[in-house]
Amino acid sequence: MIDMIEKEDPIISEEEAAQYDRQIRLWGLDAQKRLRGSRVLLVGLGGLGAEVAKNLILAGVKGLTLLDHEQVTEESCRAQFLVPVTAQGQNRAQASLERAQYLNPMVEVRAVAERVEDQPDDFFLQFDAVCLTGCSRDLMVRVDQLCSQRNIKVFCGDVYGYYGYMFCDLGKEHNYVEEKPKLVKPPSDSNDGPEAKKAKVDPNETTMVKKTASFCPLKEALEVDWTSEKAKAGLKRTPVDYFLLHVLLKFRTDKGRDPDPQSFAEDGQLLKQIRDDVLEALAVSGDLLSDDFVSYCFSEMAPVCAVVGGVLGQEVVKALSQRDAPHRNFFFFDGRKGNGVVDYFGLN
Amino acid sequence: MNPDYNVEFFRNFMLVMNALDNRAARNHVNRMCLAADIPLIESGTAGYLGQVTVIKKGLTECYECQPKPTQKTFPGCTIRNTPSEPIHCIVWAKYLFNQLFGEEDADQEVSPDTADPEAAWNPEETAARAIASEKDGDIKRVSTKEWARSTGYDPVKLFNKLFKDDIMYLLTMDKLWKKRKAPLPLDWEQLENHACPQEESPGSGLKDQQVLGVWGCCQLFRHSVETLRSQLEQKGDGAELVWDKDDPPAMDFVTAAANLRMHIFSMNMKSRFDVKSMAGNIIPAIATTNAVIAGLIVLEGLKILSGELESCRTIFLNKRPNLRKKLLVPCVLDPPSANCYVCVSKPEVTVKLNVHKTMVLSLQDRILKEKFGMVAPDVQIEDGKGTILISSEEGETEANNSKFLSDFGIRNGSRLQADDFLQDYTLLINVLHTEELEKDVEFEVVGDAPDKAPPPPTNQEEANSITNGNKDSAQPSTSSKAPAEADDVMIVDSEEEEEEEEGAPSSSSAAAATSGTKRKHQDAETGEASAKRPRTNQSSAAAAADEDDDDIIALD
Numbered sequence: 001m002i003d004m005i006e007k008e009d010p011i012i013s014e015e016e017a018a019q020y021d022r023q024i025r026l027w028g029l030d031a032q033k034r035l036r037g038s039r040v041l042l043v044g045l046g047g048l049g050a051e052v053a054k055n056l057i058l059a060g061v062k063g064l065t066l067l068d069h070e071q072v073t074e075e076s077c078r079a080q081f082l083v084p085v086t087a088q089g090q091n092r093a094q095a096s097l098e099r100a101q102y103l104n105p106m107v108e109v110r111a112v113a114e115r116v117e118d119q120p121d122d123f124f125l126q127f128d129a130v131c132l133t134g135c136s137r138d139l140m141v142r143v144d145q146l147c148s149q150r151n152i153k154v155f156c157g158d159v160y161g162y163y164g165y166m167f168c169d170l171g172k173e174h175n176y177v178e179e180k181p182k183l184v185k186p187p188s189d190s191n192d193g194p195e196a197k198k199a200k201v202d203p204n205e206t207t208m209v210k211k212t213a214s215f216c217p218l219k220e221a222l223e224v225d226w227t228s229e230k231a232k233a234g235l236k237r238t239p240v241d242y243f244l245l246h247v248l249l250k251f252r253t254d255k256g257r258d259p260d261p262q263s264f265a266e267d268g269q270l271l272k273q274i275r276d277d278v279l280e281a282l283a284v285s286g287d288l289l290s291d292d293f294v295s296y297c298f299s300e301m302a303p304v305c306a307v308v309g310g311v312l313g314q315e316v317v318k319a320l321s322q323r324d325a326p327h328r329n330f331f332f333f334d335g336r337k338g339n340g341v342v343d344y345f346g347l348n
Numbered sequence: 349m350n351p352d353y354n355v356e357f358f359r360n361f362m363l364v365m366n367a368l369d370n371r372a373a374r375n376h377v378n379r380m381c382l383a384a385d386i387p388l389i390e391s392g393t394a395g396y397l398g399q400v401t402v403i404k405k406g407l408t409e410c411y412e413c414q415p416k417p418t419q420k421t422f423p424g425c426t427i428r429n430t431p432s433e434p435i436h437c438i439v440w441a442k443y444l445f446n447q448l449f450g451e452e453d454a455d456q457e458v459s460p461d462t463a464d465p466e467a468a469w470n471p472e473e474t475a476a477r478a479i480a481s482e483k484d485g486d487i488k489r490v491s492t493k494e495w496a497r498s499t500g501y502d503p504v505k506l507f508n509k510l511f512k513d514d515i516m517y518l519l520t521m522d523k524l525w526k527k528r529k530a531p532l533p534l535d536w537e538q539l540e541n542h543a544c545p546q547e548e549s550p551g552s553g554l555k556d557q558q559v560l561g562v563w564g565c566c567q568l569f570r571h572s573v574e575t576l577r578s579q580l581e582q583k584g585d586g587a588e589l590v591w592d593k594d595d596p597p598a599m600d601f602v603t604a605a606a607n608l609r610m611h612i613f614s615m616n617m618k619s620r621f622d623v624k625s626m627a628g629n630i631i632p633a634i635a636t637t638n639a640v641i642a643g644l645i646v647l648e649g650l651k652i653l654s655g656e657l658e659s660c661r662t663i664f665l666n667k668r669p670n671l672r673k674k675l676l677v678p679c680v681l682d683p684p685s686a687n688c689y690v691c692v693s694k695p696e697v698t699v700k701l702n703v704h705k706t707m708v709l710s711l712q713d714r715i716l717k718e719k720f721g722m723v724a725p726d727v728q729i730e731d732g733k734g735t736i737l738i739s740s741e742e743g744e745t746e747a748n749n750s751k752f753l754s755d756f757g758i759r760n761g762s763r764l765q766a767d768d769f770l771q772d773y774t775l776l777i778n779v780l781h782t783e784e785l786e787k788d789v790e791f792e793v794v795g796d797a798p799d800k801a802p803p804p805p806t807n808q809e810e811a812n813s814i815t816n817g818n819k820d821s822a823q824p825s826t827s828s829k830a831p832a833e834a835d836d837v838m839i840v841d842s843e844e845e846e847e848e849e850e851g852a853p854s855s856s857s858a859a860a861a862t863s864g865t866k867r868k869h870q871d872a873e874t875g876e877a878s879a880k881r882p883r884t885n886q887s888s889a890a891a892a893a894d895e896d897d898d899d900i901i902a903l904d
Contacts, residue, residue, distance in 0.1 A: 012554060014555075017556070022630070022631075022632050022633045022634070023632065023633070023634045024554075025621075025625060025630060025632040026395050026396070026632035026634060027634075029553060029554060029557065054635065054639075055635050055636050058635040059634070059635065059636075237673075302646070303642075303643035303644070303645075303646035303647045303650075304643065304647070305643070306639045306640065306642055306643030306646075307639070307640050307643035307647075307676075309639060310635075310636040310637065310638075310639035310640035310643065311636070311640060311675070313635070313636045313639070314396075314634070314636040314637075317636070324667075325668065327669070331675065333676065336659075337678060338644065338661050338663045338676060338678035339674065339678060340665075340674060340675040340676025341669070341673050341674055341676075342669040342674075342675050343673055
């Protein structure tokens with residue numbers, strides 16, 4: 001974990017105050033200072049990663065580390081605006097560095113051209129928050145386990161065509177504040193008559209209320225038991241995106257990649273097969289996920305990356321600044337319908 | 349709103365997407381897209397909230413189908429005599445800036461208002477006061493600027509007039525203070541003598557976020573007056589300054605003057621940071637909200653380009669998920685409103701005004717441009733002769749400007765045809781003559797919700813913001829009165845959701861409101877400097893049902 005001194009640095013320079021003016025007016029100076037003391041690891045610089053990087057850099061974190069082992073391809077140029085089209089063949093993290101840094105010179109941005117799987121445990125411990133995109137299920141579970149115990153905030157997210165999700169694990173006890181309206185008690189002494197008003201202070205004053213939220217590990221969130229009566233009853237209100245996520249993560253694990261438009265037919269078949277297997281293994285109805293999803297889950301769509309990256313980015317900001325209630329614990333976006341849903345999965 | 353960008357220009361495109369920040373421009377593009385029959389994607393963001401919607405002629409509501417709340421204005425006597433909230437003092441300070449350094453405006457008086465109806469003990473007195481104040485004006489028609497100039501913009505003399513003499517005058521209007529806490533005049537010398545060197549503890553905050561003491565305000569007042577005075581001198585004869593929140597002495601002046609007035613009226617003073625938010629109408633903005641809305645705009649665009657207009661939606665971005673767990677709420681688009689005065693085939697309105705007191709210029713600027721969003725109106729009277737009242741060609745009808753409508757034979761029941769040829773928009777106006785309009789009200793559109801009605805106790809942004817010009821009016825901000833930070837939002841109540849489409853079990857659709865339900869329009873919240881809105885009964889009840897006991901949707 002980072003120095004407490006860094007986090008507590010009281011001085012915000014005039015330059016920073018000017019730069020961050022419009023967001024300070026929204027979330028306050030304290031929140032901005034905490035951001036200013038935070039270091040974040042971002043794994044995966046695909047379309048979604050680029051959006052998250054941009055959002056965190058503009059928000060004014062202390063440092064952002066971009067980690068990716070993949071190379072820039074023609075396809076990745078389409079939904080990823082940080083890599084120039086001339087950068088094909090280069091490492092994605094490194095190719096993104098220049099434009100990323102240019103967004104905000106006050107943030108320390110660095111690129112690591114390595115596999116996340118190859119990083120030792122203590123690599124992760126230098127960060128306040130870790131954000132995983134394009135990672136396998138096993139890796140996400142492992143990193144989540146490692147980090148959330150140490151009060152490192154963990155985020156995961158991916159975009160598959162029109163669909164996208166975000167998951168967060170902020171630990172068993174995430175403390176934050178919320179701004180609530182202050183209740184104004186009527187003056188008990190009024191010698192000036194019943195209608196006398198004291199000259200008003202702000203009509204709607206607010207007060208900061210301390211709260212706590214609890215999160216479960218990713219492993220637990222993904223291993224919900226659908227055979228129990230309670231779970232079955234809750235199934236009706238459960239977004240099917242949750243099951244779609246299982247299918248797509250399994251595809252990624254089995255094939256080592258995401259569905260590829262170049263092999264649309266085969267991958268489509270495989271997706272349906274995996275869908276059948278997954279739903280059966282989870283002991284839920286095969287009807288939950290119709291075949292339609294297959295047509296819409298290929299490739300990262302830029303606008304979907306923007307939406308999911310925006311929500312995910314804001315969750316990171318909230319968690320680091322410890323202000324405002326975090327979404328618990330999944331966010332699912334369906335770009336065909338325009339639906340964005342928050343739901344909790346895990347023992348609760 | 350350049351005439352080069354006419355209907356033909358718009359017809360070049362399959363789709364128009366707006367990323368505007370003010371109502372005037374939105375109204376204009378709305379009309380251009382209706383005229384050209386091109387789909388328009390409209391959107392807005394403020395803070396954590398945002399929305400996107402699609403406008404298609406004949407299929408959906410246009411941007412002007414639902415009346416939008418106009419900028420809240422305060423009655424003259426509240427500003428001049430009986431401020432009760434910081435915003436009143438800030439508005440006063442901005443008026444003062446204009447009176448001293450900028451373009452003087454009869455609607456921006458800062459001196460005590462003797463004709464205040466509240467000041468009179470009986471109705472006869474009101475009338476007497478009104479006459480007296482008019483007479484007074486005749487005798488000593490010295491403008492504030494002239495007076496200031498005659499004293500060489502001496503800060504101390506200015507201070508004593510505004511914060512001592514004028515306040516003492518207000519105190520003589522004793523009925524005002526019967527049920528209100530009376531203001532306490534300030535005296536420069538006294539304050540100077542009692543000033544103690546305050547411990548400047550910048551602490552961990554921004555310098556701007558400190559709240560000054562009274563003497564600190566006095567010094568700021570003096571300093572800013574001196575700086576503005578020399579700015580004025582440098583510009584030469586007949587110079588006028590335009591207030592700009594990013595011009596430090598202008599901002600300092602308003603901070604100082606507003607705070608001094610707040611102190612006089614027993615209100616807690618505010619930091620420069622907070623004053624700037626209110627005076628400058630600043631809408632907080634963050635990258636993430638804009639990213640989400642931008643993504644949604646493109647997704648709607650893709651639907652349009654694929655010929656799937658029927659799948660387009662209005663989508664709201666909330667701060668917290670609603671009862672149905674939705675953070676992003678899609679809603680079916682509404683059909684056009686039958687009473688829209690823009691998109692129906694023959695738009696018509698009725699306007700209440702006094703034909704003897706309304707000038708042609710007012711008709712043009714206040715009614716046709718500001719209220720009805722025209723850019724270059726042409727008006728003829730339906731009198732059988734087609735008499736031209738206003739021509740959009742410069743100079744042609746200038747001679748008519750200061751004449752009254754009645755001078756042209758316009759009276760109760762008269763009809764005027766107003767055209768804006770650029771927007772391809774014709775509006776028929778029925779004139780309803782009246783002698784009874786509320787104080788400060790020049791005209792009323794029949795069917796409109798009353799302008800000055802106190803808003804439901806929710807929208808803090810409305811209460812806290814007022815611009816120097818007409819950010820919210822249909823006039824573009826090129827007028828000298830207002831390059832306001834015009835960020836505008838079109839946030840609409842997001843309680844309604846569409847019915848679940850997949851025919852899923854009914855548990856989720858039980859709570860769904862139908863798309864036909866009337867929606868209220870709200871602007872979104874401003875930043876943390878201004879307070880959040882309190883929950884209304886509606887969402888409180890909902891909140892009670894929710895486990896977290898937290899605000900669900902902040903909008904109502």
